[in-house]
Each structure stands twice: as structure tokens, then as C-alpha cells.
Amino acid sequence: MLSGLNSFTVFLCCCIGIFIGLCSYTFYYANGASYLSNDPKACVNCHIMREQYDGWQKASHHAVATCNDCHIPHELVPKYFTKLKNGFWHSKGFTLQDFDEPIRIQPENRIILQKNCLYCHGEFMSLIATHPGNDRQILDCIHCHSNVGHGPAR
């Protein structure tokens, strides 16, 4: 029984090791370091982001906002935390190909997104309370403006 556990642990460690290895490889090969930069090309290194990248180039915010302006928090610590977290999930998804398509934005990331809209448009929206993160009170920008980032999905 003890040896059973041991071999399981070894097996688990191997798995984790291989997994980390794979992710690092992905990180290296898919120009992962650029993930930490602000250049939209960093995102499109991953062909899975191609559609959004192409869309962004034609969409209304092309000249005024990059991917990170909308998708990553503007405060320093949350910014790198989010990058790490998303970086991990995206690498995992990309490596294992275990994510559902079409890709849909996660609820937490949607809140970050809404806060970023307000980062730029807060004053314009100031007469209208927007409550990002509050399920009941939120006025969800994406309800009406889902196309601003990458143009219409259709």
C-alpha cells in the first residue's frame, strides 16, 4: 500500500514535471515572453487569438486601445497577477487543447474588462452608476457594446 502511494506520487511528480516542461516549451516556442509586453502581437503569437487580433485591427478602438488596455487591470500588482494567471491558463489550454470553442470570456475577466471601459470612459458615464462586479446593479457595457474590441462576431 505504501509502495502504491509512492509510485503514485512518483507518477504525479512526473506528470507535473512533464506538464511544467510542456508549458515552458510552449512559453518559449510561442514567444511566451512577449506575453508580458503590451504589444498586441504578443497575443497573436498564439494563433488562437488570431480572430480577435484581426478583428481588433478593424474595430473602433484600434487606434486608441490595445488588448491589454481592455483585458488587463491598470494597477501594477493586479496587472502582473492577471497576466500570470491568464498566461498559465492560456498556455495550459493551448498545450492540452482542452478548452471549449468558441472561446468565451471568463466572468472574472469580464469584470476587469468593464473596469477598463470605465478607466477611459468613466467621466462620460458618470451620470449613470455602473457598478462593475455587482451582479444585481451592474450596467454591463457589453450588453450593448460587445463589438467595440474586435468588431462584430458576424
Added chain:
Amino acid sequence: KNVTQRKEEAKQHVFRVVEVTEDTIDPVTWGKNYPRQYDGYRRTVDTERTRHGGSDAFNKLDDDPLWREIFKGYAFGVDYREDRGHAYMLSDQDISERIKIVKQPGACLHCHSSTLPAYREAGIKAGIPADEAHRQEQIMKGFEIICAMPYDEARKLVSYPVSCVDCHDPETMQLRATRPAFLNAIRTLASSDYPVPHLPSIERWRKDGRKGEYDVNTMATRQEMRSFVCGQCHVEYYFKGEGKLLTYPWNKGMGVDQIEDYYDEVGFKDWTHKSTGAQILKAQHPEFETWSQGIHARSGVACADCHMPYKREGAIKISDHHVRSPLLNISNACQTCHHFNESELKARVELIQNRTRSLMIRAEEAIVALIHDLRHSRESGVPDEQLKEAQALHRKAQWRLDFVAAENAMGFHAPQEAARILGEAIDYARQGQLQALKLKTAAH
């Protein structure tokens, strides 16, 4: 305008010039704090027509005289007009022949005026303690009392059409539902088993075990409130019992069939049709119910999204309080969600409306034919006893036709459902004719 000026505007907007309270009904006062919204609100006096809607109060009975037949024996057969902007709601009621030729109750005012202080006062007079803690009780009691009053008497207690305080909490400016009949009805709806996938707060309350009572003002989401404030008035209703208590018939659900079931069960009729003797139901502006059946509601699109869309005013974004036909304002009302050009969007709406109208005309003709046949049968001596089945079919058919006709979007709020209802109306009307014909044959 330059940048400085816009920045100034942006700062000023939250500044309150005057205090507003629960008792401030006059929109002019609120308008001092929120001049932009007030400007829009005032523009509801405008008159502009669209193909099937708009705000020109033309006479619907002249427009399509078949309706005089259909409404025979009822006040609607005498005066029935196209609705117009909120500014007119009280005066249009005052001048309607329907108020003059029939003794109407105070219940009529619930949706045509700013009634809260009147309700409250009446409640206090009737013995509810006058303190803040009993506010809601005062209102509910006063509502009962004023519903039962004769119209003329009740009319003296109110002086404004719908006002800011009817939709907004004066302190927080948050949306709220204030209308007693709606508060009662939405609670009843929540406790029914009727599926409401478009009303997430009700679905959640049900899933969480239906604890306590569903309270729209604390439980609804903001997006739901953007429809509920309209659902306070834009709904089918009846006056219940001797007390003329204004009631929305949602006990079994909000679909045309569920409402009919309810009326059948409580044995309600609006009037007895003069030509056929059938016990007819009158449908009235079931916009909220129809919207509920449509794809927009299901996708979380609220009344306010289309009828009070956001608009830019200088450096600030506000809700357009000029409540009106979205076809007069397609760019703000539709184009943020639908990236097609204006004429294309208009064409889409009109295609839907034309399909509805074409079936509606068919249903009108079928019902008028039935009325004609039934009258004949009666005149040729078939006893009313034997006509029951045909009269029941008349009731069913007309309820459905009227449900779509009285709804003010000519089918747009739920295109397929409107067509389905009209298909049923036609079926029942023609079946009624077959009945009548068989009886006539048998009688000879």
C-alpha cells in the same frame, strides 16, 4: 463646444440644486437637478407618425371600421385612439368618450397619473398610522380605496401624468416599482409555476426555495428594473369584484392562454357582445406580456433599451427620457446592437409588422363574419341555449385577436407568437361560423 466646457458639464451633473422627496410629484422640481432628463421628458408632447405607431392620436375606429362591429356594445366601439406621449396620459383619459359614456372607477387613474401621494393620504385617512414605517401600507390601503371611488371624485385627487417619483427613488435615483397593482401581480407571478427565463431574479428566487415573498424592489436586477418600471402600466388588466380592485391576471402565467384560463376560471367577462350575446374579454395594451414572449426579452433586452436608449449630451451620457417609438430614433435605439443601416432596420421591422397586419386583417374578417352569422342565427330564432358553443368560440377568437391588436408594436415585440395567436383566432372564429351554420340548418 470645447473640451473645457465639456469637462465643466461632466463635473456639474451630480450637483443637486433642490431637495426632492417622496412627496415631490412636480417634475419641474426634479428637473432642476436633472435638467437633461427633464428636457427629454417634456418632449413627450411631440407628435410624429410611423407606419403602425407614433404619437398622432388618430381614431382607430375610423381607420378600420370593422372594429366598430367587433366592439359592438362596449365603450371601445365609440372611442378608441392611437396612444401618444406620456405627457398626454391624464388629459387623454379626461377627454375620452369612454370616460364620459360609462361610469368609470378611480382605478383608471393608477396608470394615467402620479398617484402616490393621493394613495398615501387616503390610506392615512382610513386609519393606517401616518409614520414613514407604514408608508407602503398607507399606499396599498389608499390604492384599494381610490380604485373603488367614482372616477370624477378620484380625479380631483391627482394632477400630474406619470412623474419622476413613479419610477425613481428620490434619494438614490435608483429605479423602483411603485404601482400597487404591479407589486401585487409580480409577486403572484413569481409564486406561480409559469416559466420566466427572461426574468432571472424570479428564477433565482424560485430555485432558492421560494423563501418569504418575492420582492421586486430588493431582488430584481437593474436590467430587469429597466422593464419592470414600464410593466407597471403597459399590461393587461381587469377590475376585480365590487371593489373595482385593479388586478393584473397573472396567477397562471403571462401567456395569452394562461390569462384566458384565469379569466375563464374566475368567470370574468368585460361585456356581452351586442350582436352575438357572447361574453367578451377586452385585451388592453399587453406590451409587457408580449415582450415577455419575444427573443429580445429572452436576450435580456429591456423596454428602456429601445424606448429610452442612452444618448450623448455633450460630454455626458444619459437616458433619453423622450419615451417614444424607437423607429423615430433607430440609431440610438437599435444600432448599438444591430450593425445594419437605418433603412435596413426599418425595413426589418416593417416586414414583421406587415406580416402581423396581414394576418390580423384575416382574423378581423373571420370574426366579423362570425358575428354576422351568429346574429343571423339568433334572429332566425335559434335559442341562446343552443348558441353557447358558438358564443364561447367568439369569446376565444376575439380575445386572441384583441390581444395582438391592443398590443402596440404590431407584432414586433414577439413576431412569431403574435402570428401564432392570430392563427388561433382565425381557427376559432371560423369554427364558430361552422357551429352557427349547423344550428341554422338544424333549426330550419
Added chain:
Amino acid sequence: KNVTQRKEEAKQHVFRVVEVTEDTIDPVTWGKNYPRQYDGYRRTVDTERTRHGGSDAFNKLDDDPLWREIFKGYAFGVDYREDRGHAYMLSDQDISERIKIVKQPGACLHCHSSTLPAYREAGIKAGIPADEAHRQEQIMKGFEIICAMPYDEARKLVSYPVSCVDCHDPETMQLRATRPAFLNAIRTLASSDYPVPHLPSIERWRKDGRKGEYDVNTMATRQEMRSFVCGQCHVEYYFKGEGKLLTYPWNKGMGVDQIEDYYDEVGFKDWTHKSTGAQILKAQHPEFETWSQGIHARSGVACADCHMPYKREGAIKISDHHVRSPLLNISNACQTCHHFNESELKARVELIQNRTRSLMIRAEEAIVALIHDLRHSRESGVPDEQLKEAQALHRKAQWRLDFVAAENAMGFHAPQEAARILGEAIDYARQGQLQALKLKTAAH
């Protein structure tokens, strides 16, 4: 799979292993170049049911026996099944009782097999020069000849169900329309005045002064082609004249009313109803026509968007050649455009389909009642002469019911239009009953 492999894949996918030409019908050969598409294509043998569709070829007449009455006197009253995957199209035709009990023409094969080489050969045999320059002429001539042949004879000339070459240019792999009846019909449609806002290339050709002839293969946009390749077969049709020339009745337009007008004008009927003597039209799979009335077509959404959506295989996106019900593949088929979850999207479709189905049942019952009444009238001696009007109403009603019933999406392709058509079907059927009843009465 890892990144390296996928970067490789992204490079490889255009590499051709074998040469394919106009004469390569066998999909196995094409499959060597495009194994992913071929894999999907082969999966059309799968069997899976949805609520109102799917690929299980159950017997529709057992499912709803009213249809035996409705089709009385016609081959459809004997054998009528749910359709299934493309892989079966040729064998399902072979085993259908409709082929066995009636002498069918070679025209049937146009949509059930890969016919191009057969057409070509027949054309050459009939004297069209055999060179490449006369390709299209050979095909059109051969089409005429094979249409007129007896089925059994023509059947020997073909051996595959729809294949790659029917939708793709073998050199460029671009989509193309190859089916003669479609090429004729779309040209006719273009030259009509029927509005086609959902087909921009036709609108453009008309606006540019209708110069020359509209040529679908050079003028249509890529997005239109993603529907036109399906419109080659998924359409209403009839066999014109003695030559049994397969024809799509679009001279006056593609709506249910325009097609009826056309048939009335040319005096066409599919058969004489056994019980009523009415001259009935049979509607067949008008998917393309119905889609044309819907909001998806109007928004530029093609058949292939839903029935052959893109799916990712490694680094590349390919079109899913497993053509099937989108309800078996909601994430790829719908969620790219609609950000709601799968069960919600399914519920939306089913709500639409249930509404359609409920009206359809009403229409079926009305028509069966009419058939019953008409038979009675005839049996009780009313001369056929006097029954004409009621028979005409039977024709009108059944044409409409069948148009919706034969369409395979249970209303989804154009929900409001389907309901409108059924509403009319009900109206005509009940009016027919009234006629019949009046005659019977008069006869007594």
C-alpha cells in the same frame, strides 16, 4: 498534439497528393488531398435524433397518421420518411416505395446523386461537340435527356450520392453551382422583380441595369455561394411538361404566394385528391425558399454557417463536412454568433419549433375536417361542378400546410413566416368547410 505539430499542420494543408478533375466523382480520391473534409463527409452515415429533426429515418406517416388522409391518392401517402445524412441519398431513393409504386423519371436523380459525368456523356451522345469549350452545353443537354428517361434506366448511369465535384471546382476548390435546374432557376429569379435583399449579387446585377444574364458562378459572393450550393437541391420543384424537365418555380418569386401564383398560372397540379377531387400541389423541402424569408438570410447567415460550421482541427479551421442538424453541434454552429449557453440556445429553437408544431397540428386538423366534409358533400350527391370553389380552397390550404411541413426545420428557418403561412392554411381550410356545408344544405 503540440505546438510544433500544429505549426507544421498550418503549413501542410494545401499539399495535393493526387490530381482531381471534372471527371473525378469518387470522393475517396478527393479525400486523399483533403482527408479532414473527407472524414466529415463520411460521417453523414451517422444516426442521431433531435426533437423535430435528426437523421433517424422514421416513418412520418406512422408518426402522424393524419398525413395519410392528407396525401390520399398520392405516393407520399404510402411512404414518407424523415430525411437523413447525405451518404444515404441515393440508396434511400432506391428503397423508397415512391419509386416502386409510381413510374418515376430520371429527373429524380438530379438531387440524389453525382450526375455531372452522366449528363455530359448523354449530351455528347446527343451531338454536342465533345471538347472542353462545350462542357456546359453538354451538361445542359444531357440534363434534359436524362430527366425524360425512365428512372430505372437513368439509375444505371450514376453511382455516387452528392460528391465533392458537385460543390467544388476541382482546380481551385472554390464553391460552384453545378446543378442545371438551379442554374436555370436562379437566372429566372434574378430576372423577376421579386425583392431579394438577402442576395446582394442579384440586387447589384439588377441595379446595374440587368446587363446580359445573371451568372451565379461568376457574380455571386462567396458568402452567397455558401447557401447556393445547398439551394441546388433543398428547394421546391416540379417536372415540367412531357419532357419531365426538372424546374424550380421561381418565375414570380420565392415566397409561398408567388410560387402558388406561378403554379396557378401554368395550371399545374401534382395529383387529384382521392377524397375531395381537388387538384393538389405537393410542396417539397423548400428550405432555401424558407430560409430566404428569415432573419438569418437577411443578416447574411448562410446554410453552411449553421450546417457546415468551421471547426478547428489542430492549427487550421476547416468546414465541418458532416452536414447535419445544427442542434447536434450547437457550440460550433451557433455560439460563434450567439453568446448564450448550449441549453439556452436549444431551448430557443425548441420554443420556435413548438409554436410552429402547435399551429401545424391545427392546420392538419382543419384540412382533414375539410377533406371529410368535402367527401361527404360528394357522396351526398353534390355535383363536382358546384364543389369547385371548395376544392380550390382545399388546394390553397394544403399547399400552405405542406409548404411548412415539408420544410425540414419545423419553422426555425423563418419563424414568423412559417406561422403566417399556417394561419392562412387554417383560414382557407375552414372557409372550405363553410362552403361545403352551405352546398350540402342547399342540396337537401
